[in-house]
Amino acid sequence: MTVRRPNLATETRLAHAAAGAGATLPAETVAPAIQRGSTVLAADVQGLYAADKPTYGRQGLASQKAFAAGMCELEGAEFCQLYGSGLAAVTGALMSVLHAGDTLLVTDGVYDPVRNFCESFLTRFGVSVVYYPATAAPEEILALAPPSTRALLLESPSSLTFEMVDVPAVAKLARDRGILTLIDNTWGAGLVFKPLDHGVDMSIQALTKYVCGHSDVFLGSVCVRDAKLEALLKRTMIDAGFGVSGEDAYLGLRGLRTLPARFHSQAASALKIARWLETHPAVARVLYPALPSDPGHGLWQRDFTGACSLFTLDLHPAPADKVVAAMEGLSLFGLGFSWGGFESLVVPAKPRRAGKPFSSGPLVRLHIGLENPDDLVADIEDAFQVLR
Ligand SMILES: Cc1ncc(COP(=O)(O)O)c(C=O)c1O
Numbered sequence: 001m002t003v004r005r006p007n008l009a010t011e012t013r014l015a016h017a018a019a020g021a022g023a024t025l026p027a028e029t030v031a032p033a034i035q036r037g038s039t040v041l042a043a044d045v046q047g048l049y050a051a052d053k054p055t056y057g058r059q060g061l062a063s064q065k066a067f068a069a070g071m072c073e074l075e076g077a078e079f080c081q082l083y084g085s086g087l088a089a090v091t092g093a094l095m096s097v098l099h100a101g102d103t104l105l106v107t108d109g110v111y112d113p114v115r116n117f118c119e120s121f122l123t124r125f126g127v128s129v130v131y132y133p134a135t136a137a138p139e140e141i142l143a144l145a146p147p148s149t150r151a152l153l154l155e156s157p158s159s160l161t162f163e164m165v166d167v168p169a170v171a172k173l174a175r176d177r178g179i180l181t182l183i184d185n186t187w188g189a190g191l192v193f194k195p196l197d198h199g200v201d202m203s204i205q206a207l208t209k210y211v212c213g214h215s216d217v218f219l220g221s222v223c224v225r226d227a228k229l230e231a232l233l234k235r236t237m238i239d240a241g242f243g244v245s246g247e248d249a250y251l252g253l254r255g256l257r258t259l260p261a262r263f264h265s266q267a268a269s270a271l272k273i274a275r276w277l278e279t280h281p282a283v284a285r286v287l288y289p290a291l292p293s294d295p296g297h298g299l300w301q302r303d304f305t306g307a308c309s310l311f312t313l314d315l316h317p318a319p320a321d322k323v324v325a326a327m328e329g330l331s332l333f334g335l336g337f338s339w340g341g342f343e344s345l346v347v348p349a350k351p352r353r354a355g356k357p358f359s360s361g362p363l364v365r366l367h368i369g370l371e372n373p374d375d376l377v378a379d380i381e382d383a384f385q386v387l388r
Contacts, residue, residue, distance in 0.1 A: 004072065004073060004076070005073075006076070010073075010074070010191065010260060011260045011261075013073045013074075014070060014073060014074060014256050014257060014259060014260065015257055017066075017069055017070035017073045017253070017256065018032055018066035018067075018069050018070055018253065021062065021066045031250075031253075031254070032062065032063065032066045032250075032253070033062070033063075034063050034246045034247055034250045035061040035062040035063050035246050036061075036245075036246050036247075037057045037061055037246075038056070038057040038058070039056075039057065040054055040055055040056055040057060040061075042055065057243075058238075058241060058243040059237075059238065059243070060082065060243060060244070060249070061246060062246075063246035063247075063249040063250050063253070064082055064243075064244060064246065064249040066249070066253055067082065067249040067250070067252045067253040067256070068080040068081075068082055068221075068249075070252075070253050070256045071190070071207075071211075071221050071223060071252075071256070072223065074190040074191065074211075074223075074256065074259075075185075075190045075194065075195075075196060075203050075205075075221075075223035076194050076196050076197060076225075077196055077203070077223035077224060077225055078224065078225045078226075078227070078230065079223070079224050079225075079227075079229075079230040079233070080221050080222070080223045080224075081221070081222045081230075081233040081234065081237055081242075082219065082220070082221055082243075082244045082249065082252075083219070083220035083221065083222070083242055083244065084218060084219070084220070084242065084243070084244050084248075085206070085208060085218040085219065085220050086184075086186060086204075086205065086206020086207065086208050086209070086218070086219075086220040087111075087113050087114065087117075087206070087220070088220050088242060089204050089205065089206065089207075089220025089221055089222050090111070090114050090117070090153075090182075090184060090204050090220070091114070091117050091121070092220075092222065092233070092236060092237065092240070092242055093182055093202050093204055093222045093233070094117075094122065094151070094153070094182070095236050095240065096222075096229075096232040096233050096235070096236040097150065097151050097180055097182075097202075097229075097232060098122065098125075098127050098150060098151060099127075099150070100125055100126030100127065101126055101127075101148060102127050102128070102148055102149070102150040102151070103127070103128045103129070103130055103145070103146050103148040103149040103150065104118065104122060104127055104128070104129050104130070104149070104150070104151050104152075104153060105130050105131075105132055105141065105144060105145050105149055105151070105152040105153065105179075106118055106129055106130070106131050106132070106152075106153045107131070107132060107133075107134050107153065107154060107155050107156075107158055107165070108131040108132065108133055108134055108352075108353050109134030109155055109157075109158020109159055109160070109161060109163055109351070109353075110153065110155050110158070110159065110184070111155065111159045111184060112159065112352060114153070114184070115352065128146075128148070130144055130145070130146070130149075132144050133353075134155075134158040134161070134163040134165065134353075135163045135165075135295075136165070137166070138165070138166050138169035138170045138173050139173065141165070141170055141173075142170070142173045142174065142177065142179075145174075145177070145179060149177075149179050150179065150180060151179060151180040151181070151182060152170070152174050152179050152180070152181050152182070153182050153183070153184070154167060154170060154181060154182065154183040154184070154200070155183065155184040156183065156187075156299075157187050157289050157296060157300075159351070160312060160349040160350075160351045160363070160365060161287050161312060161349070161351050161358055161363070162187075162287045162288060162289055162294070162296065162310075162311065162312065163295070163296055164289050164295075164296025164299040164300055165299070166299055167183065167195065167198050167199075167200060167299075167303060168198040168199055168303065171198060171199035171200045171201075172199055175199060180201045180202070180229075181199070181200045181201050181202070182200070182201065182202040182204060183195045183200045183202070183203055183204065184204050184205075184206075185203045185204060185205050186204075186205050186206040186209050186210075186340070187308050187310065188304060188308070189205065189209070189210040189211060189259065189263055189308060189340070190203065190205060190211075190223070191210075191259060191260060191263055191306070192263075192304050192305045192306035192307065192308070193303060193304045193305075196223065196224075196225055198303065201224065201226065201229060202222055202223070202224050202229060203222070203223045203224075204220070204221065204222050204223075205220065205221045205223075206220055206340075207219035207220055207221055207252055207255075208220070208338070208340070209338070209339055209340025209341070210255075210259060210262070210263055210308060210340035211252060211255050211256055211259055211340075212251060212252055212255040212340075213255040213258065213259065213262050213340060213341060213342060214251075214255065214341055214342060215338060215340075215341030215342070215343065216251070217248050217251045217252070217255075218248070219244060219248055219249075219251075219252050262342065262370065263306075263308065263309075264306065265370060266308070266309035266368055266369060266370060267290075267306055267307050267308060267309050268373075269309065269368050269370075269371075269372075269373035269376070270288070270290075270307070270308070270309035270310070270311060270368040271290055271291075271307065272373045272377075273366075273368055273373055273376055273377055273380070274286045274288045274290070274291055274311050275291070276377055277313060277380070278291065278293065280380075280384065281316075281388060282315055282316060282318070282326075282384050282387035282388060283313050283314070283315060283316070284314045284315060284316050284359075284361055285313075285314040286311055286312075286313055286314070287311060287312040287313075287314060287363075288307070288311035288312075289304070289307065290306075290307035290311075308339075308340070309339075309367060309368035309369070310339045310340075310365070310366075310367050310368075311365070311366060312349050312363050312364065312365045312366070313363065313364045313365075313366065314359050314361055314363055315361045315362045315363070315364060315387065316361050316387075317360055317361045317362075318361070318362060318387050320362070322386050322387055323348070323362045323364065323387070325386045326364075326383050326384050326386050326387050327346050327347075327348070327364060327383070329382065329383030329384075329386060330346055330379055330380065330383040331379055331382075331383075332344055332371055332375060332376055332379040333345055333346040333366065333376075333379065334346070335347065338367075339367035340367070341367075341369065342369050342370045343369040343370075343371075344366070344367060344368055344369040344371055344376060345366070345367040345369070346364060346365065346366055346367075347364075347365050348362065348363065348364060348365075349363035349364060349365040350363070351363070
């Protein structure tokens, strides 16, 4: 059972998460030791079957326990199950709650590999998948749910184009109908959005992004308050053999300590750059709920206490080779498919939506890192000359 201290600020709670865990060493260190181990020794035969502690290393040892406790602090959860990647966290959560014959409702703004999992894996195991438009109103979303619907997967803001949905309203309507809600909370990082406080049942994160923060480790988490969901997650973890290494859990805990400082600093730079980009002649719109011009700004302002440093540019129509040249001309932005690390990145954004194309112009996603924002503005200014 995790001891939480909700009266303290998040930064304080994260800095002190798992305090005392280092006391198991001969000399107490600030950071807990990394515990490696597959075999766990029992004192007697009965101890081999203990239900209240790990009996095999795959279930996670001290390092995983310390990091999971820190994640509970972050998300306001009672239990956190760790996974080897963010994608594994989403798929592991879905595998924990779905049965053959069920229907899953999924936003069509979902992270694309999750859509692949729904289409290739879930349907093979007899689960039907229904997509709802990322901009749909809560009643419209629930109206799409047949009686067989067991779960609803949210992502708000959605991947690539950052549409917001009214999460508390959807969670309430779903709960009234006995439908479980799960959300990919990677954009809010558990720091500026707390899904469990808004009535969502399971908050999922790709910790690979902001929590780990250094672009060198894959991890994922599913955080819950409900004991029945905790039991389902644990059961599936044991049955399917999910699990993470002590080293990776250690890196996750280390990232967690500095998450608020990195996240807010990157967000301040992102807002400055996004505001400037709104005035750039090559840019039609900036898709970023932190901007008043974004259609999701009202919901974001109501439910979030901040933004991360990921947004997308909807450019005025331009020849494809010029857009490629603009991206390749950036010297401080790496071309790479991730975000949440310390470094700035750029990729073309190609959202898959059920309906019509998202926009007439090309979409370019920017992740703002810890570099000085003025240097990043100058870099974009230079590289985007080709679009003028
Ligand atoms: C919104 C979102 N969820 C989940 C993931 C998957 O995370 P991972 O790369 O750790 O599997 C990503 C990765 O880009 C993502 O953007």
